[in-house]
Each structure stands twice: as C-alpha cells, then as structure tokens.
Amino acid sequence: MSPEDIAIQFRHVYKRYRLYRNNKHRLLGIFSKHIAYKEVFANRDLTFAITRGESVAIIGKNGAGKSTMLKMITGVAFPSSGKIEVNGRVSALLELTAGFDPEFTGRENIQLRGQLWGLEKSEIVTLEKEVVEFADIGVYIDQPMRTYSSGMKARVGFAIAASIKPEILVVDEALAVGDKAFREKCDRKIKEIMATENVTIIFVTHSAASAEAVCQRGIVLEKGKLAFDGPIRAALDFYERPQEEPVAAG
Numbered sequence: 001m002s003p004e005d006i007a008i009q010f011r012h013v014y015k016r017y018r019l020y021r022n023n024k025h026r027l028l029g030i031f032s033k034h035i036a037y038k039e040v041f042a043n044r045d046l047t048f049a050i051t052r053g054e055s056v057a058i059i060g061k062n063g064a065g066k067s068t069m070l071k072m073i074t075g076v077a078f079p080s081s082g083k084i085e086v087n088g089r090v091s092a093l094l095e096l097t098a099g100f101d102p103e104f105t106g107r108e109n110i111q112l113r114g115q116l117w118g119l120e121k122s123e124i125v126t127l128e129k130e131v132v133e134f135a136d137i138g139v140y141i142d143q144p145m146r147t148y149s150s151g152m153k154a155r156v157g158f159a160i161a162a163s164i165k166p167e168i169l170v171v172d173e174a175l176a177v178g179d180k181a182f183r184e185k186c187d188r189k190i191k192e193i194m195a196t197e198n199v200t201i202i203f204v205t206h207s208a209a210s211a212e213a214v215c216q217r218g219i220v221l222e223k224g225k226l227a228f229d230g231p232i233r234a235a236l237d238f239y240e241r242p243q244e245e246p247v248a249a250g
C-alpha cells in the first residue's frame with residue numbers, strides 16, 4: 001500500500017482533558033501550575049490507518065471518545081500526544097451550526113464561509129445558489145441568523161457542509177436535527193456523497209442497522225481505547241457481546 005492510499009493515519013494518539021473544580025479555577029489554571037485538576041483521557045493510544053475509499057463505523061458507548069476522535073480528524077481539536085495525518089478535503093456533518101455569526105444573515109454567512117475557504121467570486125456565487133436552494137428556508141435566508149430556529153440553522157449548516165464535495169466525509173449521528181422531511185433530504189445527500197468514487201467515510205452511529213448499511217469496517221472504542229478493529233459484522237458482534245455483570249460482594 002503506497003502512502004497516497006492512506007486517507008487517515010493515527011499513531012499513538014492521546015487526548016487529555018483537564019477538569020477543574022469550577023470556571024474560575026479553569027481560568028486560573030491557565031496561568032498557574034498550582035491549581036488542582038483531574039485529568040481525563042478521552043482517547044488513549046489510538047493507532048490505525050484508513051485507506052482512501054473505505055467506510056468505517058466508529059462504535060462505542062456514550063463517552064467512549066468517538067466525537068473526540070472525529071474532532072481531531074476535522075482539526076477542531078488537537079491530540080495531547082501522538083500523530084495524526086489526514087490526506088484530503090474533509091467535510092464534517094457535525095456541529096453544523098458552529099462558526100456562524102448571528103448578526104449576519106444566512107446568505108452573508110454562506111458568502112463568509114466561501115471567502116474563508118478561499119473561493120473565487122464566481123465560485124462563491126455558485127455556492128450561495130446551491131446552499132440557499134438546498135436549505136430552503138424562504139425569506140429567512142436574508143434575516144440575521146439570530147432570528148433562526150435551531151432547525152433552520154441546521155439546514156444552512158448542513159447545506160454548506162454538503163456542498164463541499166468532500167474526499168473525506170465525517171458524520172456524527174448526533175446531527176439528528178431538523179424535521180423528518182429535512183432529515184430524509186440529508187440522508188439522500190449523504191448517500192449521494194457516499195456514491196462518489198473513492199470517498200472515505202467515517203461514520204459515528206449507535207444504530208447497528210445504519211452502520212451495516214453504510215460501512216464495511218468497524219472500530220470499537222471502549223473508554224477511549226481501540227477495543228476492536230475489523231469487518232463491520234464482527235465489530236458489531238464484539239460491541240453487542242454479553243458483558244460480565246459485576247459480582248456483588250458477600
């Protein structure tokens with residue numbers, strides 16, 4: 001396998017968070033070493049490679065470290081130690097509403113995003129047209145985003161994320177926002193992106209059915225560690241295996 005075939009490579013990646021007693025301590029902790037804190041490891045020693053065109057489900061209980069891993073792939077968070085390599089344009093269907101300026105209209109926020117990506121004027125015009133059409137929120141597109149319902153914000157966010165024509169698509173199922181009709185529209189869009197040749201998919205879900213429908217491979221996280229990595233059915237079997245009940249003392 002040549003290095004160009006690798007879409008994502010994690011090498012001994014740890015992500016550590018510090019928990020302070022309260023916000024004041026958190027702030028003081030930035031300046032002083034003498035403020036007490038607890039450490040939690042959201043990811044521990046993750047090592048794996050994902051090849052271009054693979055679709056991989058990330059499976060695990062609440063708090064297992066799935067979203068943390070995705071955030072590091074998309075560059076929203078950075079590892080405390082270890083190395084991450086990402087080759088290709090990443091689009092993330094998570095935290096869809098992050099990064100909007102509430103004082104600007106939906107249309108202006110789309111244009112801003114286009115500028116941020118370094119698009120040409122004509123490309124921004126195309127982006128705006130596509131996103132406005134897909135989001136389909138009527139006259140609100142020209143109102144400040146602070147007046148939007150959360151579903152409307154999510155519509156604009158999804159429409160922008162989906163417009164990128166990504167090489168690596170990261171989906172966190174937690175995007176269960178929007179009404180039924182819009183969710184179905186999102187599902188169709190995701191399937192359309194997935195059908196594109198050589199797109200790499202990282203998919204976090206608690207649904208075994210959607211994991212099996214979308215992915216060939218499954219990675220199971222347990223308490224931040226990689227507990228299983230293999231074919232999707234085997235990964236689901238591992239995740240759903242009967243666990244030992246703690247034995248009561250006496």
Ligand SMILES: Nc1ncnc2c1ncn2[C@@H]1O[C@H](COP(=O)(O)OP(=O)(O)OP(=O)(O)O)[C@@H](O)[C@H]1O
Nearest residue numbers: 017018041042060061062063064065066067068069
């Ligand atoms: N910013 C943060 N500060 C402190 N702890 C955090 C932070 N983000 C995540 N954590 C902790 O890291 C661990 C992993 O969280 P993460 O969100 O990655 O889990 P998850 O697998 O996505 O869970 P879920 O299925 O509930 O979405 C949890 O214990 C969580 O409390």
Ligand SMILES: [Mg+2]
Nearest residue numbers: 066067068174
């Ligand atoms: Mg999560």
